[in-house]
Amino acid sequence: MDLLNGLLNKEKRAIARMITLVEANDEEALRILSDLYKFSGKAYVIGITGPPGAGKSTLTDKLASNLRKEGKKVGIIAVDPTSPFTGGAILGDRIRMNKLATDPGVFIRSMGARGHLGGISKATHAAVKILDIAGFDYIFIETVGVGQSEIDIVKATDTVVMVMVPGLGDDIQALKAGIMEIADIFAVNKSDRDGADRTKVEIEMMLDFSCTNWRPPVTKVVATYNEGIEELIDNVFEHKNFLISSGTFLEKRILNxxxxxxxxxxxxxxxxxxxxxxxxxxxxxxxxxxxxxxxxxxxxxxxxxxxxxxxxxxxxxxxx
Amino acid sequence: MGKTIRVLIAKPGLDGHDRGAKVIARALRDAGMEVIYTGLRLTPEQIVQSAIQEDVDAVALSILSGAHNYLLPRVVELLKEENAYDDILVLGGGVIPEEDIPQLKEKGIAEIFTHGTSTQVTIDFIRNNVKNSVRCS
Structure with a gap:
């Protein structure tokens, strides 16, 4: 398989094989990626993170479907945990994304975290570049279900969407350092359930304490029923515009x-x-x-x- | 360290029973493989596109509905159309009558594991038969 030209021609099999090879630290594949690095950087990279079962995959599926309606090409990298004992993994994020499987403008790849503890895998950065080079306009990275401190996602993306659900704890949880600090946007998913308003208020109150130029919006969504998704996409666009107009976009990418x-x-x-x-x-x-x-x-x-x-x-x- | 074996587990067609698929998924996980679990009621097209994007070594199809004689060969056919059949092992499992197995194998299914098969047999078969020569460099 001619990986270099395959990648430039946006062939799905070449993209897929490249990701496999960079995961295995294959030198030839990394050389190709070095050569093609100059063609990356055009895609906008969005992180989707949150606790296990919050609905990250369902939400990613809906966000991607909505962006497809606007004709955007979407890449999705979904990371799930790897067993620390056997190296095996069950990668189950695709279950929520099967409708997108046959869309030629979508590429979905599941990755095991493979011993990396920050919420994404070591090869996730490379996989993003591969999808970027292959011409995807938006790339989502869905992290493993996170707890309180898996924050690698913030250094791998332009915008981080934190998916919360009602009933996970009181306002002190929202005050804690770590994962709550990295969100650019909050989505309160499953907000047709009791306690959604309270969760939203607790997040808003936590945000009242911080004085940054960008105040993360908190949006209630019900991913399963596609409710609030357009508003969430608007949030992403607003954050993107903020980064560009405030001159922090490049600075963020330099930090990444x-x-x-x-x-x-x-x-x-x-x-x-x-x-x-x-x-x-x-x-x-x-x-x-x-x-x-x-x-x-x-x-x-x-x-x-x-x-x-x-x-x-x-x-x-x-x-x- | 060798390359991690990746297996896509899917349920083609309309039956809603995935207990067997989950048992196999868990067994392969414990054998150190990465299992891409795709869930219920998939079309052969969805399965093949997923297998290509995930660059898997094997596709394991669990089917209890009786539609195996159409759905399993259809997956092989589509993989061939995408020039991916040479890289991907296609396996079947579930409720499949003995007399159907020879013709399924003829149509390109590498092996059929019916109920009662030890998970170790499936694990060993995958390890010994993955067509991974092209990927190790």
Whole structure:
């Protein structure tokens, strides 16, 4: 399969295979992505996050369907948790999106978090770029069901929609630091249920405490019945316009790129020290000593780091 | 570490019983595979488009309605139209009479697992038969 041209020609099989390969850290695929990176950046990236069962998939399905009516092409990346024990996963977000499966203007990909704890997977950034290069106008990232601190999504997107539901806790939950702070837009889903108004008021009261230039709108929706979806899309457009008119759009993307670069550096260092087979024994030996209290983990980590740096210096080929 | 095996589990047609599909989904998950669970009442078109977008190694179709002789070969046919059949293993399971199995295999279904099959048999079959030579580089 000619992945490079396939991707440029927006062929679904090439897009799909590219995502598989970047998930597996395939060097050739990453090289293609490096070459084509200059063609990305046109898509608007929207994060959909919230607790498990809040209706993120159903809402994403409805948002995508509404954008399709306007002729926009929509990519969806839906992340679900991976078992920490077997590496297996049940990726079930598509269940809510089957109507979009045959739409040629939609591409849906499920991803396992694969050990990454921030709500998305390591390869999610790359998958977004692949869909971006393939010409999708809007890309949704649906996170795993989150708790209180999985905030990686904010550094991977332009707008974050936080999906809440009635009855999850009192106003103190809304006051807590972490996930409530990253929302650009709140959607109170299942708002045909008791307590929806109260949930909306609690979020509004929490927002009253903060004085930022953008006040996140709080919109009641019932995703299953397509209620409030147009208003939610208007919220997204308003936030997009705010970012552009206030001059913060580029700044936000710079912060996102910075986070991505730092993340990649971390991955490379970890790969170099921990996953490199020549060092595998070293880590084990240090761990044994640490468990027996013969060395402390702080010193062990520094020694391993220094050791791997020397190896890089000593062999020219590893430098690049 | 090898590539993670990805399997799409789908229920084509109109029967609404997905207990078996869920048992298989759970077993494959516990065997370290990524299972894309797509739920009930799908058309062959939806299944094939999903399988392509998800770039799966196998499609496992659970069917109890009796329409297997049409729906299972139709999935194979559509995968062939999309030039994806060579990469994707097609499996069937559920209530399927013994006498229908030979002709289903002839039409490109790799294996049929009827009720009573140990989940380990299915897991082993997938591991040994995925056509993943093209993807490992």
């Amino acid at each position: 790129s910075e986070a991505e670069i730092i993340g990649l550096i971390k991955d490379r260092i970890i790969d170099r020290i921990v996953n490199d087979s020549s060092n595998e024994n070293d880590v084990r030996i240090y761990a044994e000593q640490a468990a027996k209290r013969k060395i402390d983990p702080y010193t062990a980590s520094v020694e391993l780091l220094v050791k791997s740096m020397k190896e890089v210096d000593n062999s020219g080929c590893k430098k690049g």
